[in-house]
Amino acid sequence: MYRYDEFDEAFVAGRTAQFTDQINRRLSGELSEDQFRPLRLMNGLYLQLHAYMLRIAVPYGTLSSRQMRKLAHIARTYDRGYGHFTTRQNIQFNWPKLKDVPAILRELGSVEMHSIQTSGNCIRNTTTDQFAGAAADEIIDPRPVAEIIRQWSSLHPEFSYLPRKFKIAMTGSPNDRAAIRFHDIGLQAATNAAGDIGWEVWVGGGLGRTPMIGKLINSFVPNEHLLAYLESIMRVYNRYGRRDNKFKARIKILVHEEGLETIKGQVEAEFAEVRGGVLTLPQEEVDRITAYFAPPQFTPQPATKIDVAYQSIIDPAYGRWLDNNINSHREPGYASVTISLKPIGGAPGDATAQQMDDVADIAERYAFDELRVTHEQNLVLPHVAVADLRAVYDALLATGLAEGNTGLITDMICCPGLDFCALANARSIPIAQEISRTFAEPKRQAEIGDLKIKISGCINACGHHHVGHIGILGVEKKGGELYQITLGGDATQQAAVGKIIGPGFEAEKLPKAIETLVDTYIAKRESADETFIQAYRRLGEAPFKEALYGTA
Amino acid sequence: MALPKLAPAQPAHDKLRALGIIALNGMFDEMDALGVLRYAASDVLPGDLAIVSSFGADSAVLLHLVAQVDPSLPVYFLETGKHFTETLDYVEALKKHLGLINVQAIYPNQADVERFDPAGTLWETDPDSCCHIRKTEPLEPITEQFGGWVTGRKRFQTVERGVLPHFELTSDDRIKVNPLAYFSDADVNRYKIEHGLPEHPLFAKGYKSIGCAPCTSVVAEGEDPRAGRWRGLNKKECGIHFDFNGAIASPMTAPATRHTLWKNGGFIADPFHAWAEGDEPTGASYKHVPLPVFLANREAILANPHPLGLLVAPGDRIEDVEADLHRFASVAIQFPGFTDGRGYSTARLLSQRYQYANEIRAIGDVLQDQIPLMRRCGINAFVVTHEPTRQALIENRLPEVNIFYQPVGTAEIPVGTRPFLRRVS
Ligand code: HEM
Numbered sequence: 002m003y004r005y006d007e008f009d010e011a012f013v014a015g016r017t018a019q020f021t022d023q024i025n026r027r028l029s030g031e032l033s034e035d036q037f038r039p040l041r042l043m044n045g046l047y048l049q050l051h052a053y054m055l056r057i058a059v060p061y062g063t064l065s066s067r068q069m070r071k072l073a074h075i076a077r078t079y080d081r082g083y084g085h086f087t088t089r090q091n092i093q094f095n096w097p098k099l100k101d102v103p104a105i106l107r108e109l110g111s112v113e114m115h116s117i118q119t120s121g122n123c124i125r126n127t128t129t130d131q132f133a134g135a136a137a138d139e140i141i142d143p144r145p146v147a148e149i150i151r152q153w154s155s156l157h158p159e160f161s162y163l164p165r166k167f168k169i170a171m172t173g174s175p176n177d178r179a180a181i182r183f184h185d186i187g188l189q190a191a192t193n194a195a196g197d198i199g200w201e202v203w204v205g206g207g208l209g210r211t212p213m214i215g216k217l218i219n220s221f222v223p224n225e226h227l228l229a230y231l232e233s234i235m236r237v238y239n240r241y242g243r244r245d246n247k248f249k250a251r252i253k254i255l256v257h258e259e260g261l262e263t264i265k266g267q268v269e270a271e272f273a274e275v276r277g278g279v280l281t282l283p284q285e286e287v288d289r290i291t292a293y294f295a296p297p298q299f300t301p302q303p304a305t306k307i308d309v310a311y312q313s314i315i316d317p318a319y320g321r322w323l324d325n326n327i328n329s330h331r332e333p334g335y336a337s338v339t340i341s342l343k344p345i346g347g348a349p350g351d352a353t354a355q356q357m358d359d360v361a362d363i364a365e366r367y368a369f370d371e372l373r374v375t376h377e378q379n380l381v382l383p384h385v386a387v388a389d390l391r392a393v394y395d396a397l398l399a400t401g402l403a404e405g406n407t408g409l410i411t412d413m414i415c416c417p418g419l420d421f422c423a424l425a426n427a428r429s430i431p432i433a434q435e436i437s438r439t440f441a442e443p444k445r446q447a448e449i450g451d452l453k454i455k456i457s458g459c460i461n462a463c464g465h466h467h468v469g470h471i472g473i474l475g476v477e478k479k480g481g482e483l484y485q486i487t488l489g490g491d492a493t494q495q496a497a498v499g500k501i502i503g504p505g506f507e508a509e510k511l512p513k514a515i516e517t518l519v520d521t522y523i524a525k526r527e528s529a530d531e532t533f534i535q536a537y538r539r540l541g542e543a544p545f546k547e548a549l550y551g552t553a
Numbered sequence: 554m555a556l557p558k559l560a561p562a563q564p565a566h567d568k569l570r571a572l573g574i575i576a577l578n579g580m581f582d583e584m585d586a587l588g589v590l591r592y593a594a595s596d597v598l599p600g601d602l603a604i605v606s607s608f609g610a611d612s613a614v615l616l617h618l619v620a621q622v623d624p625s626l627p628v629y630f631l632e633t634g635k636h637f638t639e640t641l642d643y644v645e646a647l648k649k650h651l652g653l654i655n656v657q658a659i660y661p662n663q664a665d666v667e668r669f670d671p672a673g674t675l676w677e678t679d680p681d682s683c684c685h686i687r688k689t690e691p692l693e694p695i696t697e698q699f700g701g702w703v704t705g706r707k708r709f710q711t712v713e714r715g716v717l718p719h720f721e722l723t724s725d726d727r728i729k730v731n732p733l734a735y736f737s738d739a740d741v742n743r744y745k746i747e748h749g750l751p752e753h754p755l756f757a758k759g760y761k762s763i764g765c766a767p768c769t770s771v772v773a774e775g776e777d778p779r780a781g782r783w784r785g786l787n788k789k790e791c792g793i794h795f796d797f798n799g800a801i802a803s804p805m806t807a808p809a810t811r812h813t814l815w816k817n818g819g820f821i822a823d824p825f826h827a828w829a830e831g832d833e834p835t836g837a838s839y840k841h842v843p844l845p846v847f848l849a850n851r852e853a854i855l856a857n858p859h860p861l862g863l864l865v866a867p868g869d870r871i872e873d874v875e876a877d878l879h880r881f882a883s884v885a886i887q888f889p890g891f892t893d894g895r896g897y898s899t900a901r902l903l904s905q906r907y908q909y910a911n912e913i914r915a916i917g918d919v920l921q922d923q924i925p926l927m928r929r930c931g932i933n934a935f936v937v938t939h940e941p942t943r944q945a946l947i948e949n950r951l952p953e954v955n956i957f958y959q960p961v962g963t964a965e966i967p968v969g970t971r972p973f974l975r976r977v978s
Pocket residue numbers: 049054086087088089093165166168183184206207208209210251415416417421422423424461462463464465
């Protein structure tokens with residue numbers, strides 16, 4: 002993975018010193034909260050319901066065990082012993098004290114991490130496929146380019162005060178696991194007729210109060226011109242994005258209001274000016290960065306074949322884990338393992354300091370020292386020898402992270418909601434926990450199969466509810482909490498925004514409503530091979546609506 | 554008397570001493586300007602008297618007196634090279650109108666100008682030195698040739714001139730004659746009207762005391778007329794009105810004014826003024842013309858001979874004026890709030906794409922945390938009122954990470970950028 006050189010180190014140290022000075026001025030009273038606010042936001046420090054919240058960037062979701070241990074140490078020393086992994090592949094600490102933040106940032110700096118640009122109206126951490134560099138279906142490993150984008154966008158002087166925050170996601174594989182069509186810019190690896198590798202550029206996707214699917218603005222931008230193209234989009238957005246209304250300031254609104262053709266014209270005109278200029282990526286530099294992401298030294302593996310059916314009989318929990326949490330690897334004899342942070346009844350995405358340490362040990366011992374954070378709030382060991390899977394499972398079991406539910410109904414995305422978030426209308430973690438308990442029974446989960454539930458505590462949609470096969474949105478109605486259900490959302494290459502099915506439900510009635518939807522699906526599906534989303538697409542909303550609300 | 558004498562004349566010490574300067578001052582009615590000048594030219598300093606005139610808003614009155622007394626009296630005009638073209642036109646107009654036959658221009662030493670003011674911006678950073686090389690120095694050899702000088706100074710003009718007499722003895726034994734010492738603003742105007750004197754073209758536009766273009770601004774109603782000179786600078790007089798030997802006749806007592814323009818490492822006087830509602834595209838000078846106003850009045854503004862700037866608000870398209878950018882001495886980019894980042898794109902387009910090399914200034918909500926970013930985008934001047942930001946600039950402690958990942962301009966390549974960008978663009 003990428004290693005800081007002296008330059009990166011000096012950069013992060015400079016930024017840490019700068020922010021430390023600002024914190025000290027705040028603590029001494031020299032800065033008011035108003036004056037401090039924009040400064041702390043640029044460094045990922047939010048003021049939440051109960052305390053400050055510090056968001057730490059995990060560039061393109063990649064961590065070493067050393068870094069994971071440092072996060073564990075921070076959780077233990079400065080927080081309440083746990084951290085929360087987010088849909089932006091970052092980690093948040095919910096209880097740091099302001100006076101400790103400089104120390105935390107210094108600790109992070111010592112393992113090549115920081116919190117720069119994790120909030121504020123700037124270009125945020127670029128996210129990518131959690132299986133990057135490992136997946137069998139990959140055209141190109143997107144991480145070197147993600148790293149180059151990280152460098153280009155860090156404290157960019159022109160793009161630090163955009164109309165609104167800006168999120169880029171990329172995937173090197175045709176199977177989109179990074180939800181690129183729901184980002185301000187989505188990049189999908191592509192090959193042109195000559196066989197060169199470049200990028201499909203999607204623009205104007207997003208969730209929030211106005212969910213939009215990104216639109217294809219250019220079907221092939223050569224790798225060497227990618228930064229120039231991104232800069233062109235950023236400049237058009239910075240100049241013409243709306244600033245009169247915070248809720249209409251994202252690029253998705255600009256693209257929607259002006260029309261893709263207008264924006265495309267402006268971007269292409271700008272691109273014609275900057276293309277071939279100083280942002281052209283020399284191949285040597287791409288090679289230099291790519292070298293950091295060279296695959297680990299895989300050792301040829303004996304042809305190990307695990308008989309999953311057999312294992313399921315003698316150890317059903319292990320069998321489920323093998324079934325659901327293993328992803329195929331491009332290297333024979335290896336696999337990628339998803340570590341579920343969705344234990345039944347737990348808070349999605351949370352990990353304790355002990356679990357972080359244990360996971361770091363496992364990664365060091367069995368997975369070439371590498372870890373990933375997924376946008377679905379899980380962790381991944383990208384490279385594990387198939388022969389080691391049982392040992393990895395046992396180690397995960399020992400630390401309580403062996404839930405074999407990846408991709409199943411209990412593998413929910415869920416925002417912090419009213420328990421932590423100042424903007425929330427409704428609780429979301431307790432809802433997720435309740436649904437999790439409702440469907441705890443492994444057989445039931447297996448019978449249901451692939452089903453993505455996503456929960457947000459308010460319209461900001463941090464929990465991606467718009468793209469849940471079943472989405473749940475907390476709203477406030479007449480002083481109480483109500484939950485609206487959407488159906489049919491999809492974050493992948495078959496991108497779709499879910500549709501509201503009808504009036505909302507009170508919290509107590511929600512698990513029952515979800516059960517009704519699930520039962521309807523099982524009753525109406527053509528076979529066990531037809532997933533919920535496929536069945537919904539075939540059947541439409543009518544049978545689900547009828548099951549929930551009866552016939553009109 | 555035709556030409557100025559080449560050998561300095563002996564000042565009329567004896568006669569002066571005989572009369573006594575006090576007696577001399579007692580001889581004339583306060584308002585008898587013509588009598589003062591005639592007596593000076595014919596009796597006190599015959600053949601030994603000259604005039605320095607700025608050909609400014611009030612100069613016509615004195616020159617009209619001169620024409621009546623002797624149209625061949627030497628009248629020197631300091632051609633600093635920094636005058637409004639209106640002023641140069643006015644010199645010709647007055648000469649003709651009054652029949653003056655001995656008006657001479659004095660030029661600065663070209664070598665001095667090249668040495669001390671190669672860019673022509675010394676007025677901005679060090680007006681005292683600018684005046685020195687453009688006025689004091691060139692005038693010195695001339696003043697040595699005469700025993701006495703006529704000035705147009707008036708008591709009302711500034712605080713320091715409150716006790717001005719008709720005749721003064723300078724410390725190097727020369728006589729200064731001030732025929733208009735007791736004239737008020739109203740007297741001057743009445744005189745001009747009574748005698749049908751041509752007005753300086755800029756007078757009607759609000760200029761009450763006109764000097765070099767960069768150092769002159771409009772004076773508000775009721776304001777000290779000379780407040781428009783060196784506005785914002787703690788500078789009231791040019792060296793020439795002090796003692797001829799250069800000693801300062803009276804201390805400068807005006808309180809230091811706060812400058813808000815930060816440029817080249819210091820707060821300096823700002824020659825520009827805000828564009829006002831009724832400003833005329835044809836006659837405006839040292840104003841930042843709003844971009845839409847420029848587009849609507851392009852021909853008039855291109856024909857306007859005065860120094861002008863361009864004001865770019867967020868949302869204005871700088872590309873619409875690309876071809877005319879060279880017309881402007883300064884571009885002001887407006888940041889209505891520090892979170893409005895549109896100006897950064899404008900600045901980069903200006904400085905990098907259009908290679909605009911003059912002043913690019915940030916105005917509006919300019920704060921310490923944004924200045925480093927603005928600089929990297931090509932902004933090279935800042936109008937700053939926020940006190941902590943001013944202090945941070947003065948103490949040179951801007952919150953800044955001074956190594957950069959991405960290239961945005963050529964200036965910071967190759968130092969401080971990523972290896973892949975360490976190429977000259
Ligand atoms: C706890 C405090 C949090 C606050 C105050 C907060 C606030 C917000 C707000 C205001 C938006 C809407 C922005 C817009 O559309 O312009 C937003 C969007 C988003 N948030 Fe959060 N958030 C919080 C936590 C989280 C967490 C924990 C996650 C990940 C699990 C997250 C992931 C996201 C994502 C993915 C979006 C994207 C919507 C989009 O890109 O359109 N947020 N957040």
